[in-house]
Structures are given as C-alpha cells and as structure tokens.
Amino acid sequence: MPDQPIPRPTASEIRSQMMRGxxxxxxxxxxxxxxxxxxxRLIPYxxxxxxxxxxxxxxxxxxxxxxxxxxxxxxxxxxxxxxxxKIAGLATIALWMLAAxxxxxxxxxxxxxxxxxxxxxxxxxxxxxxxxxxxxxSLKFFDSNTAGELMSRLTNDIxxxxxxxxxxxxxxxxxxxxxxxxxxxxxxxxxxxxxAALAVVxxxxxxxxxxAKYTREGFRELQKHLGEMTSVTEEAISGQRVIKxxxxxxxxxEAFQRSNQDVxxxxxYANTYALLxxxxxxxxxxxxxxxxxxxxxYLALKGLVTIGTIAAFISYGRxxxxxxxxxxxxxxxxxxxxxxxxxxxxxxxxxxxxxDAPEAATxxxxxxxxxxxxxxxxxxPGKPIIKNMSxxxxxxxxxxxxxxxxxxxxxxxxxxxxxxxxxAGEIQIDGRDIRQIKKDxxxxxxxxxxxxTFLFSASVMExxxxxxxxxxxxxVIAAAKMADADLFIQKLPQGYQTMLSERASNLSQGQRQxxxxxxxxxxxxxxxxxxxxxxxxxxxxxxxxxNALLLLMKGRTSFxxxxxxxxxxxxxxxxxxxxxxxxEKGTHQQLLxxxxxxxxxxxxxxxxEQI
Numbered sequence: 001m002p003d004q005p006i007p008r009p010t011a012s013e014i015r016s017q018m019m020r021g022x023x024x025x026x027x028x029x030x031x032x033x034x035x036x037x038x039x040x041r042l043i044p045y046x047x048x049x050x051x052x053x054x055x056x057x058x059x060x061x062x063x064x065x066x067x068x069x070x071x072x073x074x075x076x077x078x079x080x081x082x083x084x085x086k087i088a089g090l091a092t093i094a095l096w097m098l099a100a101x102x103x104x105x106x107x108x109x110x111x112x113x114x115x116x117x118x119x120x121x122x123x124x125x126x127x128x129x130x131x132x133x134x135x136x137x138s139l140k141f142f143d144s145n146t147a148g149e150l151m152s153r154l155t156n157d158i159x160x161x162x163x164x165x166x167x168x169x170x171x172x173x174x175x176x177x178x179x180x181x182x183x184x185x186x187x188x189x190x191x192x193x194x195x196a197a198l199a200v201v202x203x204x205x206x207x208x209x210x211x212a213k214y215t216r217e218g219f220r221e222l223q224k225h226l227g228e229m230t231s232v233t234e235e236a237i238s239g240q241r242v243i244k245x246x247x248x249x250x251x252x253x254e255a256f257q258r259s260n261q262d263v264x265x266x267x268x269y270a271n272t273y274a275l276l277x278x279x280x281x282x283x284x285x286x287x288x289x290x291x292x293x294x295x296x297x298y299l300a301l302k303g304l305v306t307i308g309t310i311a312a313f314i315s316y317g318r319x320x321x322x323x324x325x326x327x328x329x330x331x332x333x334x335x336x337x338x339x340x341x342x343x344x345x346x347x348x349x350x351x352x353x354x355x356d357a358p359e360a361a362t363x364x365x366x367x368x369x370x371x372x373x374x375x376x377x378x379x380x381p382g383k384p385i386i387k388n389m390s391x392x393x394x395x396x397x398x399x400x401x402x403x404x405x406x407x408x409x410x411x412x413x414x415x416x417x418x419x420x421x422x423x424a425g426e427i428q429i430d431g432r433d434i435r436q437i438k439k440d441x442x443x444x445x446x447x448x449x450x451x452x453t454f455l456f457s458a459s460v461m462e463x464x465x466x467x468x469x470x471x472x473x474x475x476v477i478a479a480a481k482m483a484d485a486d487l488f489i490q491k492l493p494q495g496y497q498t499m500l501s502e503r504a505s506n507l508s509q510g511q512r513q514x515x516x517x518x519x520x521x522x523x524x525x526x527x528x529x530x531x532x533x534x535x536x537x538x539x540x541x542x543x544x545x546x547n548a549l550l551l552l553m554k555g556r557t558s559f560x561x562x563x564x565x566x567x568x569x570x571x572x573x574x575x576x577x578x579x580x581x582x583x584e585k586g587t588h589q590q591l592l593x594x595x596x597x598x599x600x601x602x603x604x605x606x607x608x609e610q611i
Contacts, residue, residue: 038341040159045122052118053465057173059111064177067319068185073097075312111170119166123158130154130344138353139419140379153347157340164337172330175261175323182316190305193313196295197320200288204321211273225266229259260524288317353421356438363441366430366526367395368557370416375425377415385411387580388425396403398558400568402601403577409561412577413529416559417446428529447525451532451561452513460489461496463515467523476522482552483518485511528558565602574598 046053073093081090131154142150236243236252243252296310317525318463372395377386385408392400401409415427418434427434434442447467455463464476471479477496480486488511492498500506507515520528530549550570562568569588571584576584576591584591584598591598 006290006515013057034342038338038345041345042122042126042165042341045125046118046165049118049121052114055112056114056118056170057106059107059114059305060170060174060177063107063111063174064181066100066107067178068181068316069100070097070104071312071315072185073100074315075306075521076309077308078311079306079308104438108174111174112167119162119606122165123133123162125563125609126161126344127154127158129348130158133348133350136352139414140353141350143379144450146266150347152341157343160313160340161344164334168330168334168337171326172334173321175330178323179320182320186313186316189309189312190299192299193296193305193309197292197313197317200291210424211276214273218266218273221265222263223268225259225262225394229256229263229541230368232256232259237592287312290323292317328415357436360438361432363429363437363445363572364434366445368527369393369395369428369430370527370557370559371428372415373426373428375415375427376423377420378423379411379420385580386415386422389553389580389582390425391575391582391585393557394558395557397572398560398568398570400560400562400571400574401577402565402568402574402598404601405563408580409577410531411580412450413531413561416527417448418442432540445526447520447528449513449516449520449530452475453509453516454502455507455512455515457500459494459497460492460515462498463500464518467519467521471522479522480515480518482521483514485514485518488514517549526556528553528556530558531561532563557563 073096077090077093077097080086081088081093134150183194186197224338232252232255236256243249293310293311296305296313298311300307346404372389372391375386375389378384389412391399401412403409411420415422416434418439423433429437429442429445443543456466461476462475464480465471467479468475477486480489480496489496489498518564560568560571565588568574571588574584574586574588575582576590576595576596585592586594592602
C-alpha cells in the first residue's frame, strides 16, 4: 500500500526561509515592537474579503480532514484485507485513499489561490494609502528620510506582508490544523503510542532552532557582503571614466577580489548550515518513526495493537514532522512581516506638517504683491536660517536675491512656496497670509525653476506639459521656443516625442534646464521664481534665455536667485542676503555706489578676489 508522500524542503527553500526577515534588511529577522497592533491595523484591509477568507479556512479544514482519512484507510486496508489475505474490497479502499489525497491537494490549491488573491487585493489598498499619503507630506519629512528607505517600505516591506498573508498564514493555519488533527486521531487510536511519539518532539524543536539560528546568521552575513560587493561593482562601473583617467584598474580589481572572497567565505558557511538542516531533520523524523515502529511492534506482539494501527501511526507521524519543522520559520516570517507592517503604518500615521487650515480660502488670479514681515525660520531647532526678515516685492517687480552660498536665498523660495512654514512672522500675497490660502491654489500661482532640474522618464512633450496638463501641443511648442529649447528638441531622434531616460540622462544639463524653463513658461504663473535657472547653460544660450525670461517676467512679480551677478543687473530691486538677514537692498548701481558687501561680491567675480 503506497505511503503518504512527504514534501521535503529543498536547500534553496531552506535558504529563502532563513534569509526572509525584516523588509529592507535582508537576512535579519526583525520583530515588530507591537505585533498585535500591527495585525489589528491590517485587518481593515482584509475585512472586505471576509467571505473569501471563510472559504479559505474551510478549504484548509477540508484538506486537513482529507489528509487524516488517507492513513486511517491505509490501516483499515492492512487489518481488514491484507492481513487476512482478502482481495475483495481492497481496490475500493485504495480508490477511496486516492480520492482523499487528490481532493486534499485540490483543497490546498484552492485555499492557496484564494489567499493569494485576497493578499494582492488587500495590499493594493495598503500601497494606495501609503503612496497617496506620501504625496501629502512636507519636504521636511523627505529631508529626514532617504529615498531608499521609503522605496523599501513601498516594495520590500509590503512584499514581506504579501508573503506572510498569501503563504505563511495559510501554512501556519494548515500546520496547526494538521498537527491538532493528527494528535486527536493518534490519541483516539492509541494513547501510549502517541505519548511515545511526542517524546521526540522537544529534541526536534531544539535542533531546528539551533541550526536555524546559525543559518540565519550565516545568510545575514552573506547578504551584508553581497551588498558590499554590489557597491564596489556599481562604483567601478559608474566611475569608469575616473578609473581609466587615473589608471586605477588594478586597484579596483583588487578591491573586488577582496569583496568577492568575503562573499565566498560567508556563502560556504551559510550554505553548509542550510544543507545540514535538511538531512539531519529527516534523520530526526526517522527517529520519530523508529520510536513508533519499535513500541508499536512490541505492543503488536502483545496483541494490544494491530499492524494496521502501527502503519497508520507511522504515516501520521511522518505527516506530523514536516509542519513541526516549519513552524519556527513560518513564525519568524510572520514576525518580519508584522515589523514591515509597522514601518508602513508609521509613514501612514505621519501627520503632514504643512496642511490647509480649516478656514483656508481659494486663491484666484493675483496681482503679485509679496511681503515678508519679521519672518524667522530654522530647519533644526536652535540653528536659525532666516532671522527676523522683512521684505516687500511690489506687483510686476523683478527682485534679485544675492549673497554667498548658505545665506538663506533658497530658503526664502521654500517659504514662499510653503514647502515649509515659518517659525514666526508672516508671509503675505496681496495682503493675505499664505497659511490661510489653500496650498494647491497658492502653488498654482507660483512658477518655479530650480537649479537642480528634475525631468521624468516620459517624452519631451509630456515633460513640458507637466506645467499645465491641459495645454495643447501648439502651446507646448510655443513655450519651448520661448525658452530657446525648440532648436535642440527638433534635432532629437523623435523630436518632441523623444522619450527621456531616467532623470533625462540622455540630455545635457543645459538642455534639461531649458526644458525646465519651458515647463515654467507653460504654467503661466502670476509669480515667477528662478533659482539659478541659467546656471548650467553656456553664455551665449544664457543671453537668449535671459531675453526670453525678461519677456516672461514682464507684468509678473519675479524672484531671481543668481550667483552670476551680471545676469541680474537690470532687476528692480536687489536684496543682499548674508547669514539669514538682508544686509543691503537697492538697485545694482545704488549698491555699487555704497561700496558695501554687494560691491565686494561684484568685484570678486570680475577680479577673482577671494571672499
């Protein structure tokens, strides 16, 4: 009579189980600080699929019962047919066993498929909430959290939750149901055989935990060295120009060899323990069977049990070993998933520092009268960046902000856009505190061109249209012409339909800057902000763009940050910023005549004087 097939984990499965840990930290089993709270937070995402979950657990229960039927029928076949050499009825019972195994596997397939579907639907909601909430958070949050860490929460953490919900939870429930059912069946059949079999369980648990501990440590170390080797490789590939220029090929190869050797040693250690777990676990499983066979044989000789009962016990025992061996890995994986869920909900629970006030009003077309009144601001407590600053920009004025690096010029722009809120004082547009204006309405009136240009992996046309999504192709092209970008765009392989690579690396810095300017032109803002907008273009192109920008700035209040003082000589008002304070203000000629700090800055650019 065929024995029940026993699924044995492969070495790769063991490695994946041992390596699965805290999301974003490969190989590290990280436990949630408050697993119950994390679980409670996940429940609302699963609640809409309660009916499907009921079917999942029903299929798991059915699979467990069907799994118990097979060994029982095998024992009956031995006692009632094989032992007494009775052929009639043996085929029937064999068919019932086959039916039980096939239906059990179908129930496993159904429960796995349904749970995977529920998992994906629930995590779709988690991803939606997490990504949507990220869009509401202020720049301060992104300043204090790296992009890699946030990406890890969107991918690795949620993937760990998916693995736990779609696979580990089903495996855990199935293991618990299976072990409980087997124990009940075994106790009903024979108490003494059951107690003898259970005596081996503590040894199996201890050994599994012992080997699993060293295997996890080994793979954690392996992942660390793999990360280091990846870093060496990435730097070597991306820095080829520098490596070749300084003839450092040999030193790079040596660095890679050292890192490669570390990976080799860690890999041998980790895989040795991973491969050790499977055969030794099987031997302990055999010990489990030997115990049953030995005691069962003795009891059979005494006439206390039948041969069929022993055969059924052996089959139950072998079925009992596998889930027992997997429980610790399943538990660790679920703990890691709950830790990942905690990190996801930490972000979702983060309150936006910049938000619309309850009474925030809409803002239509504005005149552009901007005032700062006694404004104070610091990114970190105790380190003021803007110190009691007051300024006024009248409608249509071009206001230039000049000063050394770190003086606070870009911070003024950040505060005006309300990327950050002031610590004290007030910023007004047309007499209205910007904190009392809806953020979207405020920023719709502001056109911003940053020194660090960001373009998306989309077509040139789509990147310019980002300034105003409803703009026609003709309006996009007109904006590009005004920014002096049309000429180089026409020379691209597909013109305006040319797809830009990641961060537009297939364009020069100057070309990226011109597209950014075209995007701001298309937005047609009431207030224009140029933060080193022409810093990355050649002098000839800069002159053409400056002429275009002068046309654009006409009738608009404009704030211009520039280190090249020659580009802002025609500004209506120059504000000289130093250490977060306005130390001088006036026109270009007035400030030169004062022979103060601006005069010093101006001469330093043309005479090479050190500041």
